[in-house]
Amino acid sequence: MIIIPAIDLKDGACVRLEQGDFSRETVYSSDLLAVAQ
Numbered sequence: 001m002i003i004i005p006a007i008d009l010k011d012g013a014c015v016r017l018e019q020g021d022f023s024r025e026t027v028y029s030s031d032l033l034a035v036a037q
Helices: 032-036
Strands: 008-010 013-018 021-029
Touching: 008 021, 013 032, 021 032
Parallel strands: none
Antiparallel strands: 008 013, 013 021
């Protein structure tokens, strides 16, 4: 099995979407550059 990490981006922030539902999100960071590094 190969695990491929992914991030969701919405309105300039890094978010976690619950089962891909845009109405159920948790914002983790608004600094996308820091998250990518």
